[in-house]
Amino acid sequence: MSKPLEGIKIIDFTHVQAGPACTQLLAWFGADVIKVERPGSGDVTRNQLRDVPDADALYFTMLNSNKRSLTLDTKTPQGKEVLEKLIKESDVMVENFGPGALDRMGFSWARIQELNPGMIMASVKGFSEGHHYEDLKVYENVAQCAGGAASTTGFWDGPPTVSAAALGDSNTGMHLAIGILTALMSRQKSGKGQKVAVSMQDAVLNLCRVKLRDQQRLDKLGFLKEYPQYPHGKFTDVVPRGGNAGGGGQPGWVLKCKGWETDPNAYIYFTVQDHAWPPICKALGKEEWIEDPAYNTPDARQDKIFDIFATIEEWLKDKTKFEAVDYLRKFDIPCAPVLSMKEIAEDKSLRDSGSIVEVDHPKRGKYLTVGSPIKFSDLKPEIKASPLLGEHTDEVLAQLGYTKEQIAEMHAAKAV
Ligand code: COA
Numbered sequence: 001m002s003k004p005l006e007g008i009k010i011i012d013f014t015h016v017q018a019g020p021a022c023t024q025l026l027a028w029f030g031a032d033v034i035k036v037e038r039p040g041s042g043d044v045t046r047n048q049l050r051d052v053p054d055a056d057a058l059y060f061t062m063l064n065s066n067k068r069s070l071t072l073d074t075k076t077p078q079g080k081e082v083l084e085k086l087i088k089e090s091d092v093m094v095e096n097f098g099p100g101a102l103d104r105m106g107f108s109w110a111r112i113q114e115l116n117p118g119m120i121m122a123s124v125k126g127f128s129e130g131h132h133y134e135d136l137k138v139y140e141n142v143a144q145c146a147g148g149a150a151s152t153t154g155f156w157d158g159p160p161t162v163s164a165a166a167l168g169d170s171n172t173g174m175h176l177a178i179g180i181l182t183a184l185m186s187r188q189k190s191g192k193g194q195k196v197a198v199s200m201q202d203a204v205l206n207l208c209r210v211k212l213r214d215q216q217r218l219d220k221l222g223f224l225k226e227y228p229q230y231p232h233g234k235f236t237d238v239v240p241r242g243g244n245a246g247g248g249g250q251p252g253w254v255l256k257c258k259g260w261e262t263d264p265n266a267y268i269y270f271t272v273q274d275h276a277w278p279p280i281c282k283a284l285g286k287e288e289w290i291e292d293p294a295y296n297t298p299d300a301r302q303d304k305i306f307d308i309f310a311t312i313e314e315w316l317k318d319k320t321k322f323e324a325v326d327y328l329r330k331f332d333i334p335c336a337p338v339l340s341m342k343e344i345a346e347d348k349s350l351r352d353s354g355s356i357v358e359v360d361h362p363k364r365g366k367y368l369t370v371g372s373p374i375k376f377s378d379l380k381p382e383i384k385a386s387p388l389l390g391e392h393t394d395e396v397l398a399q400l401g402y403t404k405e406q407i408a409e410m411h412a413a414k415a416v
Contacts, residue, residue, distance in 0.1 A: 003030025004379060008184070011036060011086050011093040012067060015043045017140070017166060018124045018200065019096035020063040021173030026092075026180065027066035028372050028381035034086070034396055035064060035387065039071040039414055042389040055364035061386040062369045065359065068392035071416050074105055078415035083107065085400045087115045092180055096124035098137045109195055119193040120183040124172050128199040138200050143168025147204025152211045154241045156229065161241070172203035210247050214239045226251060231303050246271060251301070253309045254338065257321040265343075268321045270312055271334040272305070274298050279331035284315050354380060361385040390416070 005026055012023040012035040020035075020043070027033040037043055045059040073079040087093065093112065095102055102108065102123075112119050126138025127146070136142075144150045144162045154161030165171075179196035187193055205212075214224055215238070223235050226249060227242045246252035252271040259266040272280060277296065281289045289295040294304075301308060316324055321337035328335050339347075345368055350356040357371040362385065372381045393416050397407045410416045 003381075005030040006032075008032065008092065009090040010034065011083075011090050013093060013095040013097070013102075014124075015096065016045055017059075017063055017169035018172045019094055019176075020045075021166075021170040022122070022124075022176040022180070023067065023094050023173075024063055024065055025174070025177050025372070028383065029379070031092075033067040034090075034392070035067045035069045036072050036074070036083070036086075037069060037389060039073050039390070039416060042069070042071070046389060052364045055361070056386060056388070058367060061359075061361060061364070061367060064386035065369060066381075066384045067387055068396060069387035069390055070393050070396045071390035072393075073415050074107075076413065076415040078410050078413060080106060082397065082400065082402075082410075082416070084115055086396075087112060087119060089400070090116070090119065091184070092120045092122060094122045094176070094180070099125055099135050113193070117193060118187060118191065120180060120187065120196060121193070122176050122180050122183075122196040124176055124198055124200065126200050128202055129197065131199070131201070133201075138168070140166055140168040140200075143172070143200035143204050146201045148208040148211055149204050152208065152239055152241060155243045156233070156241050158241070167204045167207055168200045171207060172198050172200045175203045175206065211239050225302060228306070244269075249298075250274065250334075251298075251305050252334075253306075255309060255313050255316055257316045257324055258319055265338045265340045266321055267338040268316070268324050268328075268335050269338065270309070270328075272301070272308065273334055276331070276333055280333055283328055283331040283333060284312060286311065354383075357383045359383055359385050362388065 008026070008031040010023055010026060010031050010033045012019070012033045014020050014023055014035075023031075023033045023035070035043070041047075043060055043064070045063065046056045048057050048059050050057045072082055074083050087107075109121055112121055125134070126136050126143060127133040133146070138146075141150075141162045144167055145160065147168070149167055150160040150162050153163055175198045176196065179198060183194050183196050218224055218235065218237070218239060223230055224239070226245060226247075227235075227240060228245050229235055229240055229242075244252070244254040250271050250273045252269060254267045255270050257266045257268055278290045281287055294300055295308075319327070325335055325337050344350060345356065347356070353375070354371040355373060357369055358366050359369055360366055369383060371383050394407055397410070397416065402410075407416075
């Protein structure tokens with residue numbers, strides 16, 4: 001069966017995580033993604049945090065599956081010539097270099113349009129064009145701090161905290177993929193390419209919109225009812241860190257289960273959904289709370305929500321997180337065990353759905369990677385190993401029309 005993006009050729013001029021996550025997704029869906037890497041070294045993540053000597057690090061293999069690798073020194077005349085040919089033949093070019101790097105290399109947006117007016121040029125930068133920080137180089141945690149995630153994450157008596165989830169990197173890559181697909185649709189109508197840009201700050205902010213909501217509510221009201229600071233604590237004029245509180249109108253918290261003293265993940269997340277109050281009381285054996293006016297509305301519960309959580313923890317004392325969830329699910333209570341990465345790696349449902357996939361790599365053997373989180377009725381992406389450095393150099397050059405002799409010359413000149 002042909003894949004949806006088959007026939008779309010992408011120059012993958014990306015490195016580290018934000019750009020590679022975007023192009024990997026497009027490769028899963030059938031695009032021909034040619035990763036352009038510096039000869040000899042390649043993407044820095046090939047070497048970062050290695051666990052097997054002489055084999056590409058998982059950091060690289062988990063972000064570059066289903067791609068081809070072309071080594072090319074784009075600062076040499078031959079390298080520039082090859083890149084020009086590739087640009088003329090491709091549909092999309094994706095890059096996430098530091099600000100100005102592509103211009104310095106001689107491939108400004110104006111030049112790329114000259115070479116191929118249909119080209120979609122997609123970029124990730126730390127900050128958007130014209131922003132007062134546009135010159136900054138940015139990594140994940142910098143973006144989380146600049147996008148509002150860090151100031152609103154963690155506990156009120158601790159420092160701003162970054163999330164383990166790659167809100168700045170992979171999340172920005174996913175935003176960029178949406179932008180590229182939109183530009184491809186637009187090109188079908190207009191025949192014209194365009195520039196697509198996503199800044200890591202904006203992509204983080206897009207996921208922090210509820211905190212911008214809260215800032216405006218705080219400005220008006222002076223308090224935020226769903227935060228643990230209400231009603232006993234103090235509010236200032238900025239959205240506080242809310243610990244593990246639920247972000248919407250339903251209070252929730254991470255609660256201890258049997259074994260929490262020794263197992264750092266023996267917890268569940270428990271949500272006190274308003275209309276589930278009677279089932280919650282029944283599940284906990286606290287039927288007397290169902291009609292009690294001191295408990296039977298969200299407002300009545302708010303000032304004693306932590307006492308309620310303490311009662312639930314008392315009930316959880318002799319139950320593992322899995323036993324607790326298996327019982328609570330019968331009452332339709334929104335909850336889940338806090339899963340460790342080890343538990344996730346071994347989860348049969350995630351393997352069955354293709355969300356976690358085992359891949360065979362020629363140098364490192366079998367490893368686990370994350371498969372497509374997007375499920376289609378007519379497409380099951382096959383996740384293949386990432387390419388070795390320069391594995392497809394000769395193949396790509398031959399496809400561009402270079403002869404064996406010319407390719408050998410480029411190797412000798414270290415241009416590829
Ligand atoms: N051939 C020749 N030169 C190459 C090359 C190739 N195939 N590939 C890259 N280079 C050069 C670039 O032209 C650039 O050279 P220059 O600075 O002399 O002009 C250099 O290698 C790479 O620059 P840069 O991207 O700035 O690398 P860095 O390691 O200093 O910075 C980042 C890394 C991630 C901080 C930076 O790329 C960045 O801020 N990117 C945008 C935001 C982003 O994506 N962050 C990371 C998210 S995971």
